Amino acid sequence: MCTMAASTALPTALLTDHYELTMVQAALRSGAAHRRCTFEVFARRLPAGRRYGVVAGTGRVLEGLEQFRFGQAELDFLESRGIVDDAALDFLAGYRFSGDIAGYAEGEVYLPGSPVLQVTASFAEACLLETFVLSVLNHDSAVASAGSRMVMAAGGPPALGGRPCVEMGSRRTQERSATAAARAAAVVGFAATSNLEAGRSWGIPTLGTAAHAFTLLHDSEEEAFAAQVEALGPGTTLLVDTYDVEAAVRKAVQIAGRELGAVRLDSGDLVEQAFWVRKLLDSLGNRETKIIVSSDLDEHAIAGLAAAPVNSYGVGTRLVTGSGAPTASMVYKLVQREDDTGAQVSVEKVSPGKASAGGAKQALRSLDDHGNAEAEIIAASAPVADAGYMGRTLLVPLVVGGEVKPGFTGADGVQRAAQRHRDSVAELPVDAHRLSDGDPVIPTLFV
Incomplete structure (x- = not known):
């Protein structure tokens, strides 16, 4: 084994x-x-x-x-x-x-x-095995089915030119379900997870920088940003919506300089903010600084951000709960x-x-001459190939x-x-x- x-x-x-x-x-x-x-x-x-x-x-x-x-x-x-x-x-x-x-x-x-x-x-x-098998497949397939729609809304996986989606929903589900959800998200093209156990168990890339609590811990936003840049380098991602977004972006650029990796927006009208934050960053000379958005995103919200100057999406609650369909x-x-x-x-x-x-089934994905799926063919009484369809067995x-x-x-x-x-x-x-x-x-x- x-x-x-x-x-x-x-x-x-x-x-x-x-x-x-x-x-x-x-x-x-x-x-x-x-x-x-x-x-x-x-x-x-x-x-x-x-x-x-x-x-x-x-x-x-x-x-x-x-x-x-x-x-x-x-x-x-x-x-x-x-x-x-x-x-x-x-x-x-x-x-x-x-x-x-x-x-x-x-x-x-x-x-x-x-x-x-x-x-x-x-x-x-x-x-x-019944209950164990169903508990795993129903949860993971629900997360993956929702996540696949999110990746599609983001333009596909990064390898195919889409904007990266990052799984960050561990705090919105049970602890073992959280690692399972991170794994299911990786299966459908999420680029990374915030969950360290999923990273250790299945080799999934992990990401994370700081939450609003880190900013609130310090006496000023400037101190928080400076501490993060000192610890993690100017290529870090700074969370800029704890107080005033415009002021925070200016402080972030002043402290990290043109090497600032990204700013993250986690509240408000993300589409509107993304446009003017991009304009502000460009005006400050930070044309390479990326914009990451989060805040209860689902496939519909991601699709709504398609025209906005966003570089990646942080997805949590809606992903790990199946985006309205928590079971398959x-x-x-x-x-x-x-x-x-x-x-x-x-x-x-x-x-x-x-x-x-x-009857024990056989299954075939019927494909046309161009390799496009036409139907799911399922047979029990005779070999599926006898039905006369062409395609691949499943x-x-x-x-x-x-x-x-x-x-x-x-x-x-x-x-x-x-x-x-x-x-x-x-x-x-x-x-x-x-x-x-x-x-x-x-x-x-x-x-």
């Missing part, structure tokens, strides 16, 4: 729901616990108005899989609460996932019905199981409004026989996911760039 990132080294087995364990106990009693099954993760629909979703968190799932163990402390807790019986405790004590996992490569675009993850193992092995609403459903004869049979849920299609092996395939975890996994995202988005029709409400950018076809 691969080496796990530092932030995921904690045990993950109890990051689950009570009923996962009681189902295992009952299945052990019935003799069905060891039937080979396939579960699939998918979203029935996208959040209102979204044109596509982004798969994120796959690497974290794989990193957490190695830590999904029931040690003595976990077993003692379960026994003390009477949650499961002795037979189930014995099974959990030896739990090691030994099955197979396939899925969309992290960073890939998904649509309604896309089988973004496929877990094949005994019922008991696969059932136990993915579900984990049993779609195929072994019967008494050892044959695999399709199973499906038929509940009104919550139906699921049976499911890739992630875990084989309990062993994580290389390249999907750690810093390399994030970089690989970021490239997959760039390539995936580049295939989409132009409607994908629209922020207005609309249907998914390509249809999902079950064949």
